[in-house]
Amino acid sequence: MIEYYTDVYGNVRGKRKSRNPLKxxxxxFKRNWVGLLLVSPxxxxxxxxxxxxxxxxxYDSFFKYDGITEHIWNNFANFTRPFTDDREEFFKAISVTFLYSIINIPLTMVLGYALALFLNQKLKGIKIIRxxxxxxxxxxxxxxxxLWRNFTNLEYGLGNQIITSLGLKPFPFFTSKNTAMATLIFLNLFGLGGNMVLWIASLNNIPKELYEAAEIEGAGWGTKTFRITIPMCSPMIFYNLIMGIIGSLQTFGNVFVMTGGTPGPKNSLLFYVMKVYYTAFSGSPEIGYASALSWILFVIIGIFTLIVFRTSKWVFYGEDA
Amino acid sequence: MIQAKRMISRSKLAKRGIKISVSYLVMAVLLLFFLFPFFFMFFKSLMSDAESYSLPIRFIPSKFTVTAYKTVLDASLLRYLGNTLLVVGFNVIAVPLSASLCAYGFARVKFEGSNKVFGIVLATMMLPSVVVQIPLYVIFNMLGWIGTLWPVTIPNIFGGGAVNIFLIMQFMRGIPKEIENSAKIDGANVMGIYFRIIMPLCMPIVLFIMVNTFLGVWNDFMGPLIYLQGNPDWYTLAIGVYYKFMGGLSQRNYPNQQMAVGVLMVIPPSILFLIFQNQLIEGVTMGSIKG
Structure with a gap:
């Protein structure tokens, strides 16, 4: 059996394949060492x-382990604990994280898309505005x-100054369990520009001929949007969905700094990763349990991404793909 | 007939004019919204201690003063800045160098099964970082790396991130093979081709990755929070500012001082973004559209 391959210098060479697996x-390795060496880092x-x-x-997730002293085997206790002893906090973390994701992912996608449509006009200075x-x-x-902790501070923050000057009642922002999540999601809107530029690029990728053809056949705004724009943007919707799920379910830093490292009033902002962080890095660290919790999150994220991938028939990758 | 046409086009023009003015009006309102955080920080940072922390609450200071900046710029903040610049300096060189070498291996030199191996590399992008961060903390702790800058620098030597490798690969595909082949005929070896030909041609994407790395390091919060804990000597700005200005109501927590730090920390990434906006936005979208 002769095997052909291209060597480092681009010459095609043939070589008899040996039966000895070691050889x-x-x-x-002899044939490919240059490439392998380059990607070895x-x-x-x-x-x-x-x-x-x-x-x-x-391995750690099956042990009682604080990160310093020895591992103590404790069967599957770390994996049953979220459903027994620690049920309340675990499901609070799950519900907070899911609520946030369910609102935040579609909201940023829809508003980012609307913003992109609006800024996709040909006007003077539009680039600077974007x-x-x-x-x-x-x-x-x-x-x-x-910045936002300062703005939403109840006593000396500007937020309530503006709200009361409009004749409304002061808003409790991060200090009430009812409004903490809404405040967080609202403040996320300031980052909408990041989502917008993705949409603009995606919109510019749609061939203009499609719209021209549709116009000749008398298609209106609705038809053009739902039959051309949205299907042609479907790879971007898919990408945003996947990244949104992976990102939202791992929300940590932006909440942590907003609440000053606390889980918010009555755990109303106890995100899953924050729970993992508290478990792993508190006064009495439980690395074993934290590892188990992070694996549970890994499985949850895996399941959701898989569902999205499996149901991705609606994504349109162009004729030749 | 002609007149009728003119009338129509005139009314169309008028309609278009209205549409444009409405568009600009909405844009201006949205612009106020998006720039509000900057104005808020800027004005608050120029208030005196007392004014920033007393009633009535003002948006624009009654008297502009830079006392907050003078108080904030002390030895510890400069220390944090120095640490951040160390990390930035290291990563801005290590990340593109390592990523481009790997990309060169995957995209140009190639080896049997390179596509499959690259698939695995890309798949690691999807892994949630929490699963890795806690065991890495344990491992770094065993190595005695916690509280030092090693955990936020050394891992970047190893490939510089799957996304960056992917972006450089996409770029390398656009470089004609002939250039490389003629160099081979002239007797250049693989490393020679990489440094003399491929690397210079990849400069646009390398520049993007450098800027992006700077922004990433400057902003990174969770990494330093976990790996630098317990050693203020090596805090980066992100984590140093967090501990120093977000603690209890000490003297350090006057809003004007917090916002002065904010302004100082927002200036470098904003300037970088304004200079490299085209490359940055292009790079961000390239990763999502082609990927």
Missing amino acids: RIGGY VLLGILFFTLVPMVSSL MLYYLPVVIPTVIYGL
């Missing part, structure tokens, strides 16, 4: 900083927290 592996990186940690975290809309995205997370 075959040796041959593989990322392969080692995945090994050291992804695979090893994942295996060790799976850029300025994007600008809040570069505000570092910590400053975002400082």
Whole structure:
């Protein structure tokens, strides 16, 4: 059996395949060592900083372990605990995270899309306007927290000053369990520019001929939007959905800085990853339980991404794809 | 007939004019919304201590003063800035270098099964970072790395992130093979081709990755929060500012001072964004459309 391959210099060469598996592996490395050497950093990186940690975290999750002293085997206690002892807090974290995701993902997608449609006109200065809309995205997370904590402060914050001057009752923002989530989601809107630029690029990718053809056949705004624009943008909707699910379910930093490291009044902002963080890095760290919790989240995220991938028949990748 | 046509086009023009003015009006209102955080920080930072923390609450200071900036810019903040610049400096070089070498291996040199291996690399992008962060903390702790800058720098030598590799690969595909082949005929080796030909041609995307890395490091909160804990000497700005200005109601927590730090920390990424906006937005969208 002769195998053909292209060597480093681009010449096609043939070689007899050996039956000895060791020789075959040796041959593989001999033929491909340059390429393998070049990509070796990322392969080692995945090994050291992804695979090893994942295996060790799976191992830790079956033990009572504080990260320093010895591992004590405790069967599946770490995996049953969320449904028994720790049920209340676990399901609070799940419900907070899901509520946030269910509102936040579609909201940012729809509003980002609307914003993109609006800014996709050919007007003077539109580029500068787009850029300025994007600008809040570069505000570092910590400053975002400082800024809005200050703005929503009940005694000396500007937020309530504005609200009361409009003749409305003062708003409790992050200090009430009823309004904390709404406040958080509203403040997210300042980052809408990030979503908008993705949509604009996606809109510009739609061939103009499609609209021209539709107009000749007398299609109105609705037909054009629902039969051309949205289907042609479906890869972007898909991408946003996947990234939205992965990102939203792991919400941490922006809430942590907004609440000053607390889970909000009556745990109303106890996001899942915050729970994991408190479990792993409190006064009495429980690395074992935290590992189990993070694996549960991993499975949840995996299931949702899989569902989206499996039901992605509606995504249109162009004729030739 | 002609007149009728003119009338129609005139009324159409008028309609279009109205539409444009309405558009600009809505844009202006939205612009106020999106720029509000910047104005809010800026004005508050120029208030005196007392005014920023007393009634009536003002948006624009009654008297402009820079005392907040003077108080805020102390030795510890400069220390945090120095640490951040160390991390930024390291990563801004390490990330594109490592990512482009790997991309060169995947996209140009290639090896048997390179597409499959690259699939695995891309798949790691989808992994939730929590699953890795806690065990990494344990591992770094064993190595004695917690409270040092190693955990936020060394991992970046290893490939610089799957997204960056992917972006550079996309870019390399656009470079004609002939350039490379003629260099081969002239006797250049793989590394020579990479440094003399591929790397210079990839500069636009490398520049994007450098700027993006700067923004990422400058902004990173969770990494330093976990890995730098307990050692203020090595705090980066993000985490240093968090602990220093978000604690209890100490003297340090006057709103004007908080916002002065905010303004100082927002300036570098804003300037970078304004300079490189085209590349940044292009890069962001490239990753999503082609991916």
